[in-house]
Amino acid sequence: MKPVKVGLLGLGTVGTGVVRIVEGNQEDLSRQVGSPIIIEKIAVKNIEKYRSIEVETAKLTEDPWEVIRDPEIDVIIEVMGGVDQTKEYILEALERGKHIVTANKDLMALHGSEVLAKAQEKQCDIFYEASVAGGIPIIRTLIEGFSSDRITRIMGIVNGTTNFILTKMSQEGASYEEVLKEAQELGYAESDPTSDVEGLDAARKMAILGTLGFRSNVELKDVSVSGISKVTSEDIAFAKKLGYEMKLLGIAERQGDEFTINVQPTMVRKQHPLASVNGVFNAVYVHGEAVGETMFYGAGAGEMPTATSVVADLVAVVKNLKLGVNGLKAIVPYNPKKISNDEDVYFKNFVLLHVDDKAGVLARITQVFAEFDVSLASVVQQPNEVNPDAEIIIVTHLASKASMKKVLEHFETLDVIRRIKSVYRVEG
Amino acid sequence: MKPVKVGLLGLGTVGTGVVRIVEGNQEDLSRQVGSPIIIEKIAVKNIEKYRSIEVETAKLTEDPWEVIRDPEIDVIIEVMGGVDQTKEYILEALERGKHIVTANKDLMALHGSEVLAKAQEKQCDIFYEASVAGGIPIIRTLIEGFSSDRITRIMGIVNGTTNFILTKMSQEGASYEEVLKEAQELGYAESDPTSDVEGLDAARKMAILGTLGFRSNVELKDVSVSGISKVTSEDIAFAKKLGYEMKLLGIAERQGDEFTINVQPTMVRKQHPLASVNGVFNAVYVHGEAVGETMFYGAGAGEMPTATSVVADLVAVVKNLKLGVNGLKAIVPYNPKKISNDEDVYFKNFVLLHVDDKAGVLARITQVFAEFDVSLASVVQQPNEVNPDAEIIIVTHLASKASMKKVLEHFETLDVIRRIKSVYRVEG
Numbered sequence: 144m145k146p147v148k149v150g151l152l153g154l155g156t157v158g159t160g161v162v163r164i165v166e167g168n169q170e171d172l173s174r175q176v177g178s179p180i181i182i183e184k185i186a187v188k189n190i191e192k193y194r195s196i197e198v199e200t201a202k203l204t205e206d207p208w209e210v211i212r213d214p215e216i217d218v219i220i221e222v223m224g225g226v227d228q229t230k231e232y233i234l235e236a237l238e239r240g241k242h243i244v245t246a247n248k249d250l251m252a253l254h255g256s257e258v259l260a261k262a263q264e265k266q267c268d269i270f271y272e273a274s275v276a277g278g279i280p281i282i283r284t285l286i287e288g289f290s291s292d293r294i295t296r297i298m299g300i301v302n303g304t305t306n307f308i309l310t311k312m313s314q315e316g317a318s319y320e321e322v323l324k325e326a327q328e329l330g331y332a333e334s335d336p337t338s339d340v341e342g343l344d345a346a347r348k349m350a351i352l353g354t355l356g357f358r359s360n361v362e363l364k365d366v367s368v369s370g371i372s373k374v375t376s377e378d379i380a381f382a383k384k385l386g387y388e389m390k391l392l393g394i395a396e397r398q399g400d401e402f403t404i405n406v407q408p409t410m411v412r413k414q415h416p417l418a419s420v421n422g423v424f425n426a427v428y429v430h431g432e433a434v435g436e437t438m439f440y441g442a443g444a445g446e447m448p449t450a451t452s453v454v455a456d457l458v459a460v461v462k463n464l465k466l467g468v469n470g471l472k473a474i475v476p477y478n479p480k481k482i483s484n485d486e487d488v489y490f491k492n493f494v495l496l497h498v499d500d501k502a503g504v505l506a507r508i509t510q511v512f513a514e515f516d517v518s519l520a521s522v523v524q525q526p527n528e529v530n531p532d533a534e535i536i537i538v539t540h541l542a543s544k545a546s547m548k549k550v551l552e553h554f555e556t557l558d559v560i561r562r563i564k565s566v567y568r569v570e571g
Numbered sequence: 572m573k574p575v576k577v578g579l580l581g582l583g584t585v586g587t588g589v590v591r592i593v594e595g596n597q598e599d600l601s602r603q604v605g606s607p608i609i610i611e612k613i614a615v616k617n618i619e620k621y622r623s624i625e626v627e628t629a630k631l632t633e634d635p636w637e638v639i640r641d642p643e644i645d646v647i648i649e650v651m652g653g654v655d656q657t658k659e660y661i662l663e664a665l666e667r668g669k670h671i672v673t674a675n676k677d678l679m680a681l682h683g684s685e686v687l688a689k690a691q692e693k694q695c696d697i698f699y700e701a702s703v704a705g706g707i708p709i710i711r712t713l714i715e716g717f718s719s720d721r722i723t724r725i726m727g728i729v730n731g732t733t734n735f736i737l738t739k740m741s742q743e744g745a746s747y748e749e750v751l752k753e754a755q756e757l758g759y760a761e762s763d764p765t766s767d768v769e770g771l772d773a774a775r776k777m778a779i780l781g782t783l784g785f786r787s788n789v790e791l792k793d794v795s796v797s798g799i800s801k802v803t804s805e806d807i808a809f810a811k812k813l814g815y816e817m818k819l820l821g822i823a824e825r826q827g828d829e830f831t832i833n834v835q836p837t838m839v840r841k842q843h844p845l846a847s848v849n850g851v852f853n854a855v856y857v858h859g860e861a862v863g864e865t866m867f868y869g870a871g872a873g874e875m876p877t878a879t880s881v882v883a884d885l886v887a888v889v890k891n892l893k894l895g896v897n898g899l900k901a902i903v904p905y906n907p908k909k910i911s912n913d914e915d916v917y918f919k920n921f922v923l924l925h926v927d928d929k930a931g932v933l934a935r936i937t938q939v940f941a942e943f944d945v946s947l948a949s950v951v952q953q954p955n956e957v958n959p960d961a962e963i964i965i966v967t968h969l970a971s972k973a974s975m976k977k978v979l980e981h982f983e984t985l986d987v988i989r990r991i992k993s994v995y996r997v998e999g
Contacts, residue, residue, distance in 0.1 A: 289879065437869035457719070462900060
């Protein structure tokens with residue numbers, strides 16, 4: 144049978160894994176799709192660079208356009224990263240009727256609707272399983288596995304770097320700075336870690352999951368984000384004492400026809416399945432009206448896990464190619480986008496305050512919560528170990544995001560509060 | 572657009588859920604498939620029976636053939652259960668060019684290859700996501716999500732009844748008999764619980780998962796089975812003391828081109844993701860050469876979770892119908908079936924012996940292990956609390972199934988051993 148020819152944009156970590164799988168599992172793959180799959184051309188930054196795999200030099204080019212314009216090539220796998228230039232490549236490839244497999248979360252979160260629309264116009268497939276949670280087939284699961292259900296909540300540990308950092312801080316009592324440095328040395332964190340630690344990477348992935356889960360066109364700007372750079376080992380120790388683990392959670396939740404998506408460090412009760420997801424692993428917890436609680440766990444990044452998802456998408460494209468049905472199964476998000484007001488988003492909160500150690504302080508503070516209708520699940524006042532302040536540790540019942548905001552604003556004006564030390568969402 | 576008409580065989584727990592979802596999510600479903608989906612006819616045992624949902628009496632029939640022979644019906648959903656008679660219905664429906672969605676693990680485990688061949692011959696779809704692990708889309712995951720990978724190991728908690736029993740025994744220290752009775756009262760166990768507690772139900776599901784994971788035609792007879800009816804609360808207490816939870820695990824594992832599938836009560840180390848899967852929940856742990864460790868968790872049974880999978884399959888059938896590609900994506904298992912010899916299957920073991928409390932006994936017992944080349948990770952001898960015997964608790968290193976069999980056979984002949992109290996596989 145006529146082989147299917149594939150062009151690869153990028154031969155970094157994931158690209159290398161893709162070559163390994165396509166070559167190593169060639170027999171298995173061709174049994175499934177009915178013909179050989181050949182990686183015909185590969186665009187790289189530098190042809191001369193040393194690589195851990197052998198690739199025919201004749202297949203390499205430093206010009207991505209050469210791959211995109213090759214009329215022999217049916218499918219483009221994009222694993223080079225980047226946004227604006229890469230979008231241009233992908234749009235041109237689609238224009239030429241080529242199908243796309245991409246691992247590019249930034250592109251899909253920022254310009255997903257544009258490239259998906261172009262793909263539909265040209266009756267091309269564009270698959271992006273590897274863009275979220277590496278080897279976990281969560282995109283397929285949301286599109287196909289739960290096509291019948293109404294998803295009400297998606298909670299994800301979708302950034303391995305921050306989960307590695309928080310796990311180490313929790314297990315070893317180490318500081319954020321120490322563990323970040325270790326993560327950088329191990330290659331788990333970039334030299335500029337901003338995108339990971341400030342939650343931006345997780346927010347992009349949550350925008351993609353929200354779009355699929357709620358079948359509505361979620362954009363990055365719809366996601367509220369706060370990162371982990373201010374989480375201290377003291378906070379984590381408090382969390383553990385109360386029976387929680389600290390996790391950077393992306394939480395997409397729907398009430399009626401409105402939804403909200405928030406990424407923030409969250410105290411997760413130890414019994415919750417997400418609490419024991421450790422190290423660089425990822426997990427996505429999905430709640431559907433009919434299916435109830437589910438969770439999907441696996442490696443969120445890395446050469447081979449991510450390549451598994453890329454090549455599974457390639458198999459899907461080639462099967463569609465054989466059947467002549469590429470681009471015909473895409474679902475355009477059909478639900479209008481309505482973001483919930485902060486008045487309608489409820490969660491529990493952990494609040495740690497440093498206050499003057501004198502009579503009546505606790506009364507004034509609890510009075511503020513009462514004023515804004517936030518009821519409290521537990522309150523502990525204790526002397527601080529290192530300075531003359533007292534510490535007040537409060538866990539609220541479910542409170543609206545808006546009310547909590549007002550409470551915290553009010554606290555800024557209270558002279559008895561020396562410092563709002565930490566505020567975290569609490570789940571489970 | 573012309574509606575797609577569906578015939579339903581069975582209106583028990585799952586069938587009721589299917590009606591609820593198809594009616595309740597009609598708008599969402601028709602957005603995805605491009606036309607309404609109508610449940611046209613329903614075969615039931617007794618038309619007069621009280622039901623928790625309203626169904627037009629005109630749609631009901633007590634004759635399944637009436638549904639199967641209706642030329643208006645495109646898709647048959649089989650949720651009536653049973654094997655021989657049901658197979659006849661399904662084969663006849665396929666003969667008439669109708670597509671099948673079934674939740675019937677017994678049928679698929681016993682006659683899967685026959686009905687799949689018939690479906691291929693007639694270019695019909697037959698999907699069976701709901702047959703394993705209820706609401707968890709594990710079948711899709713193995714077929715599509717991991718199409719690119721070589722699966723080396725599948726470990727499943729795929730029977731909710733036994734997981735409920737073992738969880739209760741572990742959490743409350745209750746006896747097997749007490750908890751079984753409670754499970755029966757709650758409707759989690761049948762009045763004749765044999766199929767669940769003796770591991771047969773799990774074996775059927777593992778035969779299905781093994782077929783998909785190893786792309787080889789696994790039959791029920793290829794699965795070795797032992798159930799939980801001999802597990803005592805004492806055994807579970809021992810497991811916990813050593814850092815394990817007792818679970819009924821189905822384990823399908825591959826070495827080279829050979830595989831083995833075993834269902835047995837297993838001590839799972841507490842840190843393993845399967846150890847904290849409790850109650851009626853199911854989970855399937857999958858290890859692939861490229862993707863590494865993954866786990867999929869959710870409700871293994873119940874009206875709505877199982878119906879979620881059934882209706883997701885229905886959506887897939889209808890999408891294929893619109894594209895005219897039904898039956899064209901099926902993969903016939905292409906790997907020849909080679910079952911590993913017991914000499915080549917290695918795992919750790921827990922052994923609890925009651926022995927004479929006198930000098931030299933431990934030496935004789937450890938001598939037997941040495942003779943058959945089984946090395947020991949830990950050995951503890953202690954007096955039994957209620958009788959004059961001593962207890963010896965042994966955990967082995969990895970040992971071949973064949974060697975362990977010989978050790979245990981030899982133990983039967985040793986006069987110093989009063990009783991081989993328990994033997995369990997150990998994982999993690």
